[in-house]
Amino acid sequence: MEVWDLVDATRKPMNKLHTRGEELSPEEFHVVVEIYTINADGRMLVTRRAANKTFPLLWESTGGSVHAGESSLEGAVRELAEETGIVVVASELRYLGERPKGKSFLDSYLFKSTTPIEINELTLQPGEVCDAKWVFLEELEEMHRSGHIVPPVWERYQVVLEDLKAVGLK
Known part of the structure; x- marks a missing residue:
């Protein structure tokens, strides 16, 4: 069971908890994070959504909801580790900004690895991620043209x- 802290439309904490799957009222929002991971060679990590999720089997960046009691940054560190097995400390993530996204606020982070990470070193989260690959920008653009990237993620x-x-995406 996933539980979130709720915030209002200005992102002020409401001191209320919410269980994922329940409907949010019009004045309730939560915080979501996404992490863009760039490998030492300039390729970006994309992960494939599990078949049981919305946008099944399409590719995206790492991300998810911030859990109750976590900061946005703590949520980003946790999501990266949970979905990919890449363990970082908070200081290794660069904050890129915030955007409203439906019933949530989306915080974007960047992780640039200084040492190469091989795909076989990743540990993908069952039920969330079914594949992963490193892509250059040109490959990412081709994946989009072919309809293989989650549209809102693109x-x-x-x-x-x-x-x-x-930071070196090639």
């Missing part, structure tokens, strides 16, 4: 693309 990529290129 829109978010466009917002952070210059940040990703600045």
